Amino acid sequence: MKFRLLVGIIATIGLATTAIAGTLFDPTRHMRVDEVRPGMTGYGLSVFSGTKIEKFDVVVVSVLRNYNPRRHVVLIRCSGQNLEHSGAVAGMSGSPLFLRDEQGKDRMIGAFAYGWELAKDPIAGVQPIEYMLELDGKPAQAAGARAQARSPRQSWNVLTATAGAWKGNPPDRQRDAAGLVPLAAPLMVAGISAPALERLKPLLDASGLTLFRGGGGGEDDAVDPPIEPGSVIIAPLLTGDAAAYANGTCTEVIGDRVFAFGHPFNNEGQISLPMASGAVNAIVSSLQSSFKIATIGKTKGTFDTDEVVGIAGRFGEPPAQAPIDIRVTHASGAQTAFRFSAVRHPRFLPMLGAIAVYAAITGQSDLPQYHTIEYKLSLTFDNGRVVHIHNVDSNVDPMQLVLSLASPIMAAAENPFERVLLKEMSGEVTIKSESRDAQILAAQLP
Structure with missing residues (x-):
């Protein structure tokens, strides 16, 4: 009977060890939020200058239960590294925090992640590491994969989609000073x-x-x-x-x-x-x-x-990126070749393409007050299709110009039937310091 009981205990311990080993959470290195008590002390790690990782001190204020659905946040007060002056610093997000447990061992509780805008005290919120280690890391869906099945009666207007794409008010994570x-x-x-x-x-x-x-x-x-x-x-x-x-x-x-x-x-x-x-x-x-x-x-x-x-x-x-090569002939006659690489992200890529073209056009100077701009661009997409853009504008708003160039990229990326991302972009832009335009003064019909 004793032998069977011992075997049972060993088997139970083995199962528990296997369960722990099957996760990334290591109780000898990581601390669960249920172990946290107000007044616990510890330290955080972050870079404040160069590449040197330095310590700052923390003390637990409290635990905010259910800050996110079924997720808690540990509230801490920071000191050292001038945090009493700067408060929570954007860019410190992710800084690991360690707390000293009852056995005197420092274990990682989580990441520096939350703060208050306009706060007078260096108080911050910590995302528990036990939640972060659950991030599964499945590979992203292929860029050219078809969108989810849509109703055969549902329509999509490319002009409407691209016209309203740059509008809207995305949530500002730093907007609520009281939260x-x-x-x-x-x-x-x-x-x-x-x-x-x-x-x-x-x-x-x-x-x-x-x-x-x-x-x-x-x-x-x-x-x-x-x-x-x-x-x-x-x-x-x-x-x-x-x-x-x-x-x-x-x-x-x-x-x-x-x-x-x-x-x-x-x-x-x-x-x-x-x-x-x-x-x-x-x-x-x-x-x-x-x-x-x-x-x-x-x-x-x-x-x-x-x-x-x-x-x-x-x-x-x-991941593969989209090369963008733009050659600009400036109003002075000087020529400059600009080279960029943009992430192939459905939402960011149109915006990044617009930024690249804008940076190339204004890289030497702003456009002259009166000007003519000619641009010839070739946009190659994942499916092998190439869109050629050739246009001449005078006294054009540069922002309207880059938005018009970004529209084809966006239309392909936001296509609900089959998403197609930009593979590469290249072209030439010529700027003249004179306005070459014409007006139709009259039209006569027979």
Whole structure:
């Protein structure tokens, strides 16, 4: 009887060990939210300058139950690294937090993820690591896959779809000053002038991206720190002669899996975005929302999951991107070749194509007050089809120009019957400092 009882206990322990081993949660390294008590102390890891990972101190204030459906958030007070002055910093999203348990061991509780706008105290919310490790990382659906079956009587008007695509008010994660909200992943833009950014802001807003006007360091191949808990982690959207990218912090690395942010980027589920390392140029303290200015490092893998509790990816080959090559002949007669690479994301790609063309046109100077612009562009899509655009405009609003160029990309990407993404774009733009136009003064019918 004793032997059978012992065998039963061993079998039970073996099953429990197998269950734990079947998940990424390691109770010797990770802490569950049910273990958290007010007053517990610990530290967080993040980069405040360059690539050096540094500690800051934290103390637990309380646990907010059911902040998200069936999900809790740990409320902490921070100190050190000038956080008493800056408060929660956009770009710290994902910074791993460790708490000391009853045995005196420091274990990871989760990721720095939430804050209050206009807050006077350095209080932040933590996304528990036990939720983040549930991100499954299924591969994203192929870009050319057909959309879900639609009613045969349902219609889709391409003109209506593209005309209203840049309109609307996407939710602003930092808008509610009275509520605890996910920290924005700062979208840094480099290689584009401040006036051009101002004109492009409605385009970025319509894509659900929060622009931080601090500039950015662009790409730097010399920046090659490892992606590890506390390091800078970046999602490059546009690279080359202009750059657009979101930066945050890596929370955990387990094998080839990487977990970051502690909140969604766009909450799209399965995604396919490049994953890169990076460095911090500076931290800008602001009453509205402090943020990090960062530089893109080397691409090291792919983000494949974007959900409420965070984003996740894998080390390895990055996803294919769309090359954009534009040659501009300026009003001065000088010629400049611009090269970009854009992520092949259905919602971002039209916007990124527009930014690239706008950056090329205004790369040397704004358009003359009176001007004529001729553009010849070739857009190649995944299905092998090529759209040729050849037009001449005078005294045109550059924003209207880039929107008209983005419309074919959007129409193909938003096609509900079969999504087709842009594979590459190339062309020439010629700018003249004179207005070549004509008016029809009269028309006579026989």
